[in-house]
Amino acid sequence: MAGSAAQDSGESLLFLTDEQVRKGIEAMFFAYRGFTADPDRILEGMDYGRAHHRAIHFIHRSPATTVSNLLVILGVTKQSLNRVLRSLVEDGLVEARVGKRDKRERHLHLTEKGLALERSLSDAQRVRMRSAYRAAGPAAVQGFRQVLEAMMDPDLRRQFQTLKEGGV
Amino acid sequence: MAGSAAQDSGESLLFLTDEQVRKGIEAMFFAYRGFTADPDRILEGMDYGRAHHRAIHFIHRSPATTVSNLLVILGVTKQSLNRVLRSLVEDGLVEARVGKRDKRERHLHLTEKGLALERSLSDAQRVRMRSAYRAAGPAAVQGFRQVLEAMMDPDLRRQFQTLKEGGV
DNA sequence: TTGGAAAGTCAACAAGGCTGTCCTAAAATC
DNA sequence: GATTTTAGGACAGCCTTGTTGACTTTCCAA
Numbered sequence: 417m418a419g420s421a422a423q424d425s426g427e428s429l430l431f432l433t434d435e436q437v438r439k440g441i442e443a444m445f446f447a448y449r450g451f452t453a454d455p456d457r458i459l460e461g462m463d464y465g466r467a468h469h470r471a472i473h474f475i476h477r478s479p480a481t482t483v484s485n486l487l488v489i490l491g492v493t494k495q496s497l498n499r500v501l502r503s504l505v506e507d508g509l510v511e512a513r514v515g516k517r518d519k520r521e522r523h524l525h526l527t528e529k530g531l532a533l534e535r536s537l538s539d540a541q542r543v544r545m546r547s548a549y550r551a552a553g554p555a556a557v558q559g560f561r562q563v564l565e566a567m568m569d570p571d572l573r574r575q576f577q578t579l580k581e582g583g584v
Numbered sequence: 585m586a587g588s589a590a591q592d593s594g595e596s597l598l599f600l601t602d603e604q605v606r607k608g609i610e611a612m613f614f615a616y617r618g619f620t621a622d623p624d625r626i627l628e629g630m631d632y633g634r635a636h637h638r639a640i641h642f643i644h645r646s647p648a649t650t651v652s653n654l655l656v657i658l659g660v661t662k663q664s665l666n667r668v669l670r671s672l673v674e675d676g677l678v679e680a681r682v683g684k685r686d687k688r689e690r691h692l693h694l695t696e697k698g699l700a701l702e703r704s705l706s707d708a709q710r711v712r713m714r715s716a717y718r719a720a721g722p723a724a725v726q727g728f729r730q731v732l733e734a735m736m737d738p739d740l741r742r743q744f745q746t747l748k749e750g751g752v
Numbered sequence: 753t754t755g756g757a758a759a760g761t762c763a764a765c766a767a768g769g770c771t772g773t774c775c776t777a778a779a780a781t782c
Numbered sequence: 783g784a785t786t787t788t789a790g791g792a793c794a795g796c797c798t799t800g801t802t803g804a805c806t807t808t809c810c811a812a
Binding site: 650651652662663666670683686687688689690 | 788789790791792793
């Protein structure tokens with residue numbers, strides 16, 4: 417049966433069969449495993465995990481960000497993030513500077529040591545990303561980004577777009 | 585350095601700036617959150633989590649699959665999977681039938697109750713997928729699939745492609 | 753100036769990974 | 783026929799990373 421179109425209301429819907437969608441779901445599952453595999457390998461053995469990687473990534477991404485900011489971006493509870501941040505600060509990868517205007521806030525920065533780990537993690541992840549991009553081609557990459565963006569929760573999409581502008 | 589093209593060997597590489605790649609990484613992170621959000625909401629409150637969802641998905645996907653098969657696909661240890669399967673069997677969502685040719689094997693099937701939960705989970709996930717696909721358009725969807733496939737580990741890619749053929 | 757909200761910390765618990773070990777039954781091999 | 787390998791299950795204990803609940807410090811506004 418292969419190409420049986422569930423409904424045939426014009427070619428704009430033709431591609432949306434349950435089969436297509438299910439394949440997309442599984443592709444997402446398997447691809448995410450690959451996506452995290454390289455950093456995971458680097459972190460295993462050190463006392464860190466994926467949670468530390470995420471914190472490091474976004475602190476690098478938005479230096480001087482506050483803990484609350486990070487909470488929103490990462491979507492975890494502050495207690496959960498706190499444990500991760502504490503170990504990073506203790507190990508001298510992250511510096512938490514008390515805010516000048518608001519002393520309740522802690523502004524987060526990577527130290528030299530933190531920057532070095534960040535670089536090794538993101539290098540590993542970029543190698544895979546880059547080779548996937550190269551294999552798929554520029555047009556595919558654009559489609560990839562469009563679908564991912566459409567898949568996000570609206571709140572997260574806004575977060576993503578803010579970061580996007582900030583970084584370009 | 586921001587936008588410096590690391591190497592400039594023709595326009596086929598030009599788009600691969602660090603910025604582009606970093607955005608892809610973050611898009612992947614945020615999109616995966618959205619991807620899992622709906623099933624997670626359904627499962628919370630029940631005694632189940634994402635691990636149960638994954639097992640249910642792939643048992644539904646490949647009925648009569650064995651425990652070993654599932655281990656390979658899910659990429660976890662048998663101890664970890666066993667805990668999940670045990671609770672699903674106890675609760676009457678999954679049936680484990682002793683193999684006829686090889687009595688050591690257990691062939692896994694969803695019961696009516698299991699099928700019902702599978703349906704509600706995959707419906708929720710498909711709604712989001714479908715609307716992302718619709719928003720991005722057919723060409724984008726193809727690119728999306730190409731990049732995801734290129735991002736997988738070769739072993740996982742083979743797993744994925746096997747499932748893909750089986751299902752069409 | 754005081755009471756509430758916001759930012760952050762500490763403690764304890766749960767899910768779901770992991771390793772290691774031991775066990776049975778069945779199949780495959782010698 | 784005896785031995786080894788394979789499929790699967792069970793139990794113990796550990797780690798990471800989520801969660802809630804209770805607490806302090808700081809800020810701001812009534």
